[in-house]
Amino acid sequence: MQRDTLVFDLIRKELERQRHGIELIASENFTSLQVMQAMGNVMTNKYAEGYPGRRYYGGCEIVDQTEQLAIDRLKQIFDIAYANVQPHSGAQANAAVALAILQPGDNILGLDLSMGGHLTHGSAVNYSGKLYNPHFYGVKREDGLVDYEMLEAKAREIKPKLIICGASAYSRDWDYARIRKVADEVGALVMADIAHPAGLIAKKILKDPFDHCHIVTSTTHKTLRGPRGGIIMMRKDFENPFGLTDNKGNIRMMSNLLDLAVFPGIQGGPLEHVIAAKAIAFGEILSDEYTQYAQQIVKNAQAMSKAFTDKGYEIVSGGTDNHLMLIDLRNKNISGKKAEQVLVQADITANKNMVPYDDKSAFVTSGIRFGVAAITTRGMKEEHMQFVVNAIDNVLMNADDAALIAKVKAEVNSFMGQFELYPEMG
Ligand code: PLP
Numbered sequence: 001m002q003r004d005t006l007v008f009d010l011i012r013k014e015l016e017r018q019r020h021g022i023e024l025i026a027s028e029n030f031t032s033l034q035v036m037q038a039m040g041n042v043m044t045n046k047y048a049e050g051y052p053g054r055r056y057y058g059g060c061e062i063v064d065q066t067e068q069l070a071i072d073r074l075k076q077i078f079d080i081a082y083a084n085v086q087p088h089s090g091a092q093a094n095a096a097v098a099l100a101i102l103q104p105g106d107n108i109l110g111l112d113l114s115m116g117g118h119l120t121h122g123s124a125v126n127y128s129g130k131l132y133n134p135h136f137y138g139v140k141r142e143d144g145l146v147d148y149e150m151l152e153a154k155a156r157e158i159k160p161k162l163i164i165c166g167a168s169a170y171s172r173d174w175d176y177a178r179i180r181k182v183a184d185e186v187g188a189l190v191m192a193d194i195a196h197p198a199g200l201i202a203k204k205i206l207k208d209p210f211d212h213c214h215i216v217t218s219t220t221h222k223t224l225r226g227p228r229g230g231i232i233m234m235r236k237d238f239e240n241p242f243g244l245t246d247n248k249g250n251i252r253m254m255s256n257l258l259d260l261a262v263f264p265g266i267q268g269g270p271l272e273h274v275i276a277a278k279a280i281a282f283g284e285i286l287s288d289e290y291t292q293y294a295q296q297i298v299k300n301a302q303a304m305s306k307a308f309t310d311k312g313y314e315i316v317s318g319g320t321d322n323h324l325m326l327i328d329l330r331n332k333n334i335s336g337k338k339a340e341q342v343l344v345q346a347d348i349t350a351n352k353n354m355v356p357y358d359d360k361s362a363f364v365t366s367g368i369r370f371g372v373a374a375i376t377t378r379g380m381k382e383e384h385m386q387f388v389v390n391a392i393d394n395v396l397m398n399a400d401d402a403a404l405i406a407k408v409k410a411e412v413n414s415f416m417g418q419f420e421l422y423p424e425m426g
Pocket of ligand 1: 088092166167194195219229
């Protein structure tokens with residue numbers, strides 16, 4: 001068969017784009033070469049519906065071993081008793097949890113999307129807001145921190161079956177113990193979606209959700225630096241405190257219900273090539289090199305947040321505990337949409353984001369979100385953050401000056417030349 005140069009040329013162009021630019025999208029990262037290589041392997045050819053040792057197809061002896069390795073390594077990373085590595089994405093992981101424990105119309109309580117929450121935490125445009133009855137807590141206007149009093153009051157009022165914590169654009173740690181306390185009081189399960197800070201939790205830089213949250217979900221491609229995908233985990237609470245049943249009305253262990261919800265609940269054949277890549281990424285996370293990486297993420301995020309504050313930028317909640325920060329651009333007279341557009345012209349990628357109590361729509365927004373997981377993988381240290389912030393500030397303060405933006409772009413491209421990306425790819 002003829003090689004499809006059209007597509008391979010585009011892949012090559014994307015490599016060059018990633019090499020030349022400053023990647024600040026908080027949900028992105030650069031996998032290792034071996035993680036990427038594992039994703040392009042013969043396991044993509046294999047059907048393996050079911051779980052290791054209990055498959056609906058023959059010939060699964062080898063993929064059983066990679067999937068079991070991924071499960072065992074993930075259990076070791078977080079010191080947990082149960083892991084499902086099959087969800088194709090973070091959204092699939094959350095959908096499976098909902099299918100396992102909720103009935104249509106049940107009340108759920110999550111962080112409002114416009115305050116940093118995720119679509120799968122109850123947004124009206126998502127299955128979570130269409131099938132279930134979503135309610136929200138927010139962050140406080142005065143300090144941008146999660147309003148735990150509001151969360152508790154809402155929980156007592158609506159008695160949700162599920163309380164969801166975790167976020168896409170929140171730069172502070174969570175009080176999981178406090179959330180569990182109110183959940184026990186009102187008879188709710190707690191799910192922590194740690195998609196963003198999972199790598200920092202893995203290295204104990206942030207609080208451990210597992211002792212307090214019944215179920216924990218994550219993506220594998222953000223701070224965890226693996227292939228695109230999702231995972232579902234539990235440290236304990238297998239006892240199924242609320243007597244949840246399977247489709248035959250049998251009370252099952254929580255772990256069984258979660259496995260059934262992933263397959264056959266919402267997915268068919270697992271992506272065994274991606275699971276192989278997850279196994280490799282989890283092995284990397286267990287290394288000392290990754291521990292240093294996670295520590296460097298936090299140092300870089302704090303250096304970046306200080307550099308922005310020094311230039312008069314307003315960071316929601318005043319700073320960061322993790323890998324990201326959300327900047328309220330209202331005092332800089334530029335919208336998030338415009339900021340995202342002009343930064344791309346200088347080869348700096350980030351995404352516009354609503355800020356709490358935003359007066360602009362989700363398409364325009366008053367904020368922009370920056371994360372350092374990807375640039376930390378490129379090798380940047382604290383001392384490089386000033387260059388990055390200067391470049392961003394220069395572009396945002398001269399957003400209509402095409403010549404100046406072209407100059408910044410040239411500086412960005414030359415600066416990024418010192419940080420190798422996939423040199424083996426030529
Ligand atoms: N949960 C959170 C908190 C997220 O930020 C995201 C993605 O950004 C997801 C879930 C969904 O992950 P995916 O894009 O893999 O479906």
